[in-house]
Amino acid sequence: MATNLDRGLWARAGVETVRPGVHRIPLPLPNDGLRAVNVYVLEEEDALVLIDGGWALPESRRVLEDGLATLGRDLGEISHVLVTHVHRDHYTQAVELRRSVGARVCLGAGERPGLEMLDELRTDVPVSSLDTLRRSGAEDLAERLLRDMECTPFDASVWEPPDRWLGPGTIRVAGRALRVIPTPGHTRGHVVYLDEQRGLLFSGDHVLPHITPSIGFELAGPGTPLADYLDSLRLLTTFADVDLLPAHGPAGGSVHARVAELLAHHETRFASTADVLGRSTSDAYGVAQGLRWTRREIPFADLNAFNQMLAVNETAAHLDVLVQRGQVVAEVVAGVTRYTRT
Numbered sequence: 001m002a003t004n005l006d007r008g009l010w011a012r013a014g015v016e017t018v019r020p021g022v023h024r025i026p027l028p029l030p031n032d033g034l035r036a037v038n039v040y041v042l043e044e045e046d047a048l049v050l051i052d053g054g055w056a057l058p059e060s061r062r063v064l065e066d067g068l069a070t071l072g073r074d075l076g077e078i079s080h081v082l083v084t085h086v087h088r089d090h091y092t093q094a095v096e097l098r099r100s101v102g103a104r105v106c107l108g109a110g111e112r113p114g115l116e117m118l119d120e121l122r123t124d125v126p127v128s129s130l131d132t133l134r135r136s137g138a139e140d141l142a143e144r145l146l147r148d149m150e151c152t153p154f155d156a157s158v159w160e161p162p163d164r165w166l167g168p169g170t171i172r173v174a175g176r177a178l179r180v181i182p183t184p185g186h187t188r189g190h191v192v193y194l195d196e197q198r199g200l201l202f203s204g205d206h207v208l209p210h211i212t213p214s215i216g217f218e219l220a221g222p223g224t225p226l227a228d229y230l231d232s233l234r235l236l237t238t239f240a241d242v243d244l245l246p247a248h249g250p251a252g253g254s255v256h257a258r259v260a261e262l263l264a265h266h267e268t269r270f271a272s273t274a275d276v277l278g279r280s281t282s283d284a285y286g287v288a289q290g291l292r293w294t295r296r297e298i299p300f301a302d303l304n305a306f307n308q309m310l311a312v313n314e315t316a317a318h319l320d321v322l323v324q325r326g327q328v329v330a331e332v333v334a335g336v337t338r339y340t341r342t
Contacts, residue, residue, distance in 0.1 A: 009250075010026065010035075010036075010249055010250040010251075011026045011028075011035040011036035012026065013026065013028075013063050013066070013067070014026075014067065014070075015041075015067045015070050015071060016251065018040075018200070018243075018245060018251050018252070019198050019200065021042065021043040021044070022040060022041070022042055022043070022195075022198065022200065022245075023040065023041040023043070023067075023071060024038050024039075024040055024041075024245070024251050025038070025039050025040075025041060025063070025064060025067035025068075026038050026039075026063075027039055027054035027055070027060040027063050027064055027093075028055075028057070028059050028060055028063060029055055029089055030055070030057060034089070034248045035248070036248070037052065037054055037055065037089045037090065037247055037248060038052070038245070038246065038247050038248065038249075038251070039051065039052050039053065039054050039064065040052070040202055040245060041067075041068065041071070041073075042173075042174065042176060043071065043073070044174040044175050044176065046077075046174075047077055047078075047079040047080075047174040048068070048073055048077045048078045048079065048174070049078070049079060049080045049081075049082065049173045049174045049176065050078055050080070050081045050082070050094070050097075050103075051081075051082050051084070051193060051202040051245075052081070052082075052083055052084055052090045052094070052202075052204065052247055053081045053083060053090060053091060053092070053093040053094030053095075053096075053097060053105075054089065054090070054092075054093040054094075055088055055089045055092055055093055056088075056092035056093045056095065056096045056158050057093075060093055061093065061096070064093075075097065075100070075101050076101050078097055078101055078103040079103060079104065079173065079174055080103060080104045080105075080106060080173045080174065081094035081097055081098075081103050081104070081105050081106070082106045082166075082171070082173070082178070082193055082202075083105065083106065083107045083108075083162070084108075084190060084191055084192065084193070084202070084203075084204025084205065084206070084247065085107075085108065085111060085186060085187045085189060085190040085191070085204055085205065086107060086111040086114060086115055086187060086189065086218070087187065087205070087217075088158075090204065090205075090247065091107070091158075091159075092158035092159075094162075095157075095158050095159070095160050096158070098160075098163070104163040104164065105162040105163050105164075106162055106163065106164045106165075106166050106171070107162040107164075107165060107166065107189070108165070108166050108167075108180070108182060108189040108190060108191035109165040109166060109167050109189060110182060110184060110187075110188045110189025110190070110191075111187060111188070111189030111190075112161075112165060112189065113188070114187065114188065114189065114218045114219045115159065115161060117219040118159050118219055119156070119159065121219070122154050122156060123150075123154050124149065124152055124154055125146060125149045125150065126149075126217060126218070126219060127219060128216075128218065128219055129216075129217055129218075129309060129313055130142045130145065130146060130309075132216075132312075132313045132316055133145075133285075133309055133312055133313065134335065134336075135284075135316070135332075135335065135336060135337050136283050136284035136285045136288075136312050136313070136315070136316045136336070136337065137283030137284065137285040137286065137336045137338075138283075138284075138285040138308075138309075138312050141285075141305060141308055141309065141312070142309075144305055145305055145306065145309055148305070166180045166191060167180070167182070168180055168181060168182055176195070177196075177197070178193045178194065178195055178202075179193070179194040179195075179196060180193060181193075181194055181235070181236070181239075182232075183204075183206045183229075183232035183233075183235065183236070184225070184228040184229070184232055185206065185213075185215055185216070185225055185226070185228045185229025185230075185231075185232050185233075186204075186205045186206055186213045186214065186215065186216075186217070186225075186229065187216070187217070187218045188216075188218060188223060188225075188228075190204060190205065190206055190232075191204070192204055192206050192207075192236075194239060194242065195242075196239075196240070196242075199240075199242040199243055200242055200243050200245055201236070201242045201243070201244055201245060201255050202245050203244055203245060203246050203247070203255070204246075204247045205246075205247050205248065206229075206232060206233075207233070207236070207244060207246060207255060207258055207259060207262065208246045208247070208248055208249055209244060209246055209249040209250060209253060209258060210249050210295075211248070211249070211294075211295070212262060212265055212266075213229075214310045214313075214314065215229055215313070215314055215317050216313065216317065217310065217313070224317075224320065224321075224324075225317055226266075226314075226317035226318060226320070226321050227320075227321050227324065230263065230266060230321075233259045233262055233263055234259075234263070236255055236256075236259050237256055237259055241254055241255055241256040241257075242255050243255070244258055266318075269318055270318055270321065270322060272291060273287060273291065273315060273318045273319060273322065274322060274327060274328070274341060276290035276291055277319070277328065277339060277340075277341055278341070279341065280340075281338050281339065281340045282338065282339060283336050283337060283338050283339070284312055284313075284315045284316035284319055284337070284339070285312050285315075287315050287319065287339070288300055288308075288311045288312045288314075288315040289301070291311070291315065293307070293311050316337070319339050322339075323339070326342060327341065327342060328340065328341055328342060329341075329342055
């Protein structure tokens with residue numbers, strides 16, 4: 001397999017064997033800065049199990065088929081797809097595989113409210129994220145995004161419920177025992193799968209090797225996604241250290257080491273957020289405009305509208321944790337939350 005998707009080395013189409021019987025196949029994403037999504041294939045003699053399913057696209061299915069063919073296997077052998085969270089690039093192809101080959105789809109129970117809300121609203125528009133924008137003082141940005149997103153037709157067929165909702169505990173599939181660990185933050189129902197026997201963590205978007213995941217991007221209510229995320233990171237350090245198998249980026253490396261980096265990053269971000277707020281009173285939109293974004297330190301104005309939404313919502317999440325810590329106070333004025341340092 002030499003097809004180059006032109007999305008970076010780790011995202012190049014092909015099969016990487018990370019352990020005997022455990023293989024990584026990156027599947028393409030459409031016009032997506034994440035480049036690709038890693039689907040992991042767990043081989044048993046009479047069945048295959050996938051960790052995450054990919055985005056339901058013809059090219060994605062073809063790359064998956066080609067990858068399995070290099071292993072001497074085929075789609076019809078997939079018995080289960082264990083999905084880490086309900087985002088489109090992880091969940092929708094799992095639903096398609098259930099239709100075409102009868103694979104059983106498993107998803108964290110915490111995703112149920114969001115999936116039910118999706119079925120009720122019949123829209124791909126992230127209404128909760130837009131509500132956070134409005135509370136953050138970014139009404140114009142919210143309306144601009146809403147106009148753009150409403151032009152995209154809603155396809156209900158890829159948002160069916162799973163066959164099984166997963167809580168914390170152990171799941172046995174194809175002769176394998178995997179520990180299911182709820183890790184809310186990126187989404188409320190995100191889970192990771194720990195293979196303690198082989199020393200592997202299938203981390204989804206919870207722990208990524210090169211970037212920090214967006215927080216709370218879903219339909220379910222706002223909650224406290226960043227506080228939940230930090231707690232979920234710390235939870236992973238209570239288990240023995242294992243090798244990281246993320247949904248985006250190269251496989252390998254210490255889970256504990258990467259968790260420490262992510263926790264340190266957010267502490268730095270809390271300090272930067274407080275510094276930008278300074279002695280003034282501001283909403284999250286105003287603070288976000290004073291911060292730099294991504295590893296390349298991009299000014300807020302240079303982000304596209306979608307990434308500006310993620311930036312504002314992440315800033316609001318950091319400010320809300322600073323309120324919990326007593327470093328900042330918040331007051332709602334005309335529906336907009338305004339923050340002041342104590």
